[in-house]
Amino acid sequence: MTLAELKKGEKAIIIKNDETELPLKIVEMGCMEGAVVEVIQKNFLSDPIYIKANDSFLIIRKDLASIIYVEKE
Amino acid sequence: MSGKIKIVLAGNPNTGKTSLFNSLTGLNQKVGNYPGITVEKKQGEFKVTPDLKATLIDLPGTYSLHPSTLDEEVAVNILKEKEGPFFPDLVIVVTDVENLKRNLFLYTQIKDLGLPTILAINMVDKAKKKGIEINKEELERKLNTKIALISSADKTGINELKNIIVNYKELSTEPCYIPSKSIVDERATTEKLKRQRDAIKRHLFINELLANNYTRKSDKQKKEVRSLLDKVFIHNVWGYFIFFGLMLLIFQALFSWSALPMDLIDEFFAGLSEKTRAALPPGNFTELLANGVIPGIGGVVIFVPQIAFLFLFISFLEESGYMSRAVFLMDKLMRPFGLSGKSVVPLVSGTACAVPAILATRNIEGWKERLITILVTPLTTCSARLPVYIMIISIVIPEKKLLGGYLNTQGLSLGMLYLLGFASAIFLAFIFHKTLKEKGKTFFIAEMPDYKVPLPKNILINVFEKTKVFVFQAGKIIVAISIVLWALASFGPGDDFNNAEQIVKQENPQLTEVEIEAKVDAQKLENSYIGKMGHFIEPAIKPLGYDWKIGIALITSFAAREVFIGSLATIYSVGTDEELTIKEKMKSEINPDTGKPIYNLATGISLLLFYAFALQCMSTVAVVKRETNGWKWPLIQMFIMTGAAYIVSLIAYQILK
Numbered sequence: 253m254t255l256a257e258l259k260k261g262e263k264a265i266i267i268k269n270d271e272t273e274l275p276l277k278i279v280e281m282g283c284m285e286g287a288v289v290e291v292i293q294k295n296f297l298s299d300p301i302y303i304k305a306n307d308s309f310l311i312i313r314k315d316l317a318s319i320i321y322v323e324k325e
Numbered sequence: 326m327s328g329k330i331k332i333v334l335a336g337n338p339n340t341g342k343t344s345l346f347n348s349l350t351g352l353n354q355k356v357g358n359y360p361g362i363t364v365e366k367k368q369g370e371f372k373v374t375p376d377l378k379a380t381l382i383d384l385p386g387t388y389s390l391h392p393s394t395l396d397e398e399v400a401v402n403i404l405k406e407k408e409g410p411f412f413p414d415l416v417i418v419v420t421d422v423e424n425l426k427r428n429l430f431l432y433t434q435i436k437d438l439g440l441p442t443i444l445a446i447n448m449v450d451k452a453k454k455k456g457i458e459i460n461k462e463e464l465e466r467k468l469n470t471k472i473a474l475i476s477s478a479d480k481t482g483i484n485e486l487k488n489i490i491v492n493y494k495e496l497s498t499e500p501c502y503i504p505s506k507s508i509v510d511e512r513a514t515t516e517k518l519k520r521q522r523d524a525i526k527r528h529l530f531i532n533e534l535l536a537n538n539y540t541r542k543s544d545k546q547k548k549e550v551r552s553l554l555d556k557v558f559i560h561n562v563w564g565y566f567i568f569f570g571l572m573l574l575i576f577q578a579l580f581s582w583s584a585l586p587m588d589l590i591d592e593f594f595a596g597l598s599e600k601t602r603a604a605l606p607p608g609n610f611t612e613l614l615a616n617g618v619i620p621g622i623g624g625v626v627i628f629v630p631q632i633a634f635l636f637l638f639i640s641f642l643e644e645s646g647y648m649s650r651a652v653f654l655m656d657k658l659m660r661p662f663g664l665s666g667k668s669v670v671p672l673v674s675g676t677a678c679a680v681p682a683i684l685a686t687r688n689i690e691g692w693k694e695r696l697i698t699i700l701v702t703p704l705t706t707c708s709a710r711l712p713v714y715i716m717i718i719s720i721v722i723p724e725k726k727l728l729g730g731y732l733n734t735q736g737l738s739l740g741m742l743y744l745l746g747f748a749s750a751i752f753l754a755f756i757f758h759k760t761l762k763e764k765g766k767t768f769f770i771a772e773m774p775d776y777k778v779p780l781p782k783n784i785l786i787n788v789f790e791k792t793k794v795f796v797f798q799a800g801k802i803i804v805a806i807s808i809v810l811w812a813l814a815s816f817g818p819g820d821d822f823n824n825a826e827q828i829v830k831q832e833n834p835q836l837t838e839v840e841i842e843a844k845v846d847a848q849k850l851e852n853s854y855i856g857k858m859g860h861f862i863e864p865a866i867k868p869l870g871y872d873w874k875i876g877i878a879l880i881t882s883f884a885a886r887e888v889f890i891g892s893l894a895t896i897y898s899v900g901t902d903e904e905l906t907i908k909e910k911m912k913s914e915i916n917p918d919t920g921k922p923i924y925n926l927a928t929g930i931s932l933l934l935f936y937a938f939a940l941q942c943m944s945t946v947a948v949v950k951r952e953t954n955g956w957k958w959p960l961i962q963m964f965i966m967t968g969a970a971y972i973v974s975l976i977a978y979q980i981l982k
Binding site: 273274275276277278279280281282284285286287292293295296297299300302306307308309310311312313315316 | 388389391393424426427430517518520521524525528529532552555559561649652653654656657666768769770771772773774775
């Protein structure tokens with residue numbers, strides 16, 4: 253599943269994905285494989301998404317969240 | 326050690342970098358631009374020891390040495406260009422004790438550059454309260470540097486930091502030792518993949534380092550404050566109420582708080598002109614001072630209350646962390662118009678001044694979103710429009726109380742103009758969004774900083790510096806234009822000007838001395854150089870309800886809107902000796918054709934609309950040219966805005982007259 257499918261308050265771990273290459277910036281900000289990610293709030297229409305990844309609080313859009321693959325703990 | 330060294334402050338946004346800069350340099354700082362580019366450069370001086378002086382440069386906040394925004398690019402270039410004028414002897418990386426995990430990422434990258442690098446861990450005063458414990462010695466060993474535990478809020482640790490600075494030559498310039506993990510290098514074939522692997526490697530190193538040397542007893546309190554405030558501020562319904570309520574409150578406060586100081590300033594300068602004229606011997610020089618320079622300067626100073634209050638509100642919103650919440654709230658709403666949530670910051674700060682607002686678009690990653698934001702930002706009601714608005718509203722809109730005194734008609738009119746500014750910006754953005762074919766895959770990522778109680782000192786310094794820059798830049802133009810204007814109004818070609826007195830006396834032999842004097846002055850102004858120019862454009866602006874005097878003010882205010890009032894002040898005061906405020910002079914202007922006041926409702930509304938739309942600001946044109954790399958976009962922007970201004974004002978005047 254992807255980060256975009258997580259519900260508010262859910263936690264998961266980012267997993268490696270071969271099909272998509274994430275932008276460097278988001279990896280540098282902490283959204284990297286193995287990192288714990290939690291959805292803190294979703295704006296209406298579920299976009300953008302307010303997350304906590306590797307202990308950093310970030311806002312990302314749904315399009316980006318739907319290429320970040322995660323696995324629930 | 327003696328001499329002078331160059332130090333650069335680097336760090337993520339929201340780490341208190343600027344607070345540290347302020348604590349070290351105090352008011353001994355200046356805000357300028359880097360040569361050739363318009364990124365704000367903050368530079369200051371301080372003494373490390375009585376003998377050792379230091380120049381301190383505050384870099385724009387950056388997350389990584391692989392820049393993804395223009396602001397970051399500036400920071401990175403300074404750190405990497407060995408021959409550059411700002412290349413430092415020493416780097417201080419500022420981090421926030423609560424966000425050390427993310428902040429150390431940049432540190433490890435900077436450390437790789439081989440410069441002496443000090444790690445400053447900021448806000449340690451909060452750390453104690455929150456039960457954070459750091460194994461400083463171990464961190465110093467693993468990060469291969471000296472650490473200063475500081476709190477720029479209460480100045481602890483500043484001496485410790487200075488002691489490390491003095492001995493900066495003893496610092497290691499080797500990178501931190503980051504062990505290669507097995508996952509790291511195996512499939513890194515492309516450059517991009519290599520960088521990604523490198524980023525992960527650094528994160529893992531930091532995570533492990535902190536797991537062993539950084540403990541936090543209880544997160545509870547901080548979490549609660551953040552999530553409690555977030556529940557309100559970014560709530561799907563209440564969040565929007567608060568956002569729009571806050572904006573409304575700011576504009577209302579702006580209008581009511583600055584009214585009194587503005588009146589006082591206006592009266593002060595009117596009095597000063599009068600006293601100057603009384604104190605100095607009559608002649609051209611006295612006239613230049615009393616009618617050119619002093620009203621011109623008054624036209625600048627009258628801005629100070631509004632600009633200061635605006636910068637105050639905006640820096641409060643930014644420092645407190647609220648601005649990022651507004652980005653989150655507005656992103657989805659802005660996108661159908663081709664804008665980004667990050668466009669909120671330029672659009673809101675555009676209410677102070679479009680120039681810094683356009684610079685703030687540098688955080689927007691996508692070129693199309695950024696371009697559209699640049700193009701529409703000048704439509705938001707900047708503070709240069711305010712004096713024009715306030716003056717005209719106070720003349721043509723009768724003051725009445727509404728809703729039991731909470732609102733009044735004049736305040737409401739001003740509110741409507743702000744609304745009009747935002748609405749037309751959004752509308753124009755939509756048109757650009759549908760017509761522009763600029764491409765480029767964009768992704769959006771922003772940090773959600775902690776809520777903070779802003780430090781009064783930071784806010785005050787910010788307000789002071791920005792107001793100063795604005796006033797001096799606008800001031801130079803306004804004073805120069807006032808002087809030119811006075812000269813053009815005081816001299817003229819041909820007999821109609823030079824023999825004005827004789828002509829008037831011949832035509833009106835029955836008038837008294839005083840009446841003749843007034844007629845002579847009017848005759849002179851009309852036939853002066855500027856009067857000729859005003860008459861020349863009068864046919865074009867008559868359908869909008871303007872006479873040739875307003876025409877003069879329009880011509881001059883194409884350089885900068887705020888010149889409008891100053892120009893009218895100069896025009897109306899040429900030849901009068903009475904002590905009147907600009908407002909009283911404008912109110913008493915009579916249209917010779919109709920015998921009614923010039924500034925009636927129709928002309929007033931038409932002027933307000935003209936100023937709402939027209940792009941009358943050289944600085945904006947210059948900054949747009951620079952930011953879009955050419956004349957194409959500023960010219961398109963000027964054509965659209967000024968064309969819209971003409972059409973809208975024409976329609977309004979023709980309906981209302």
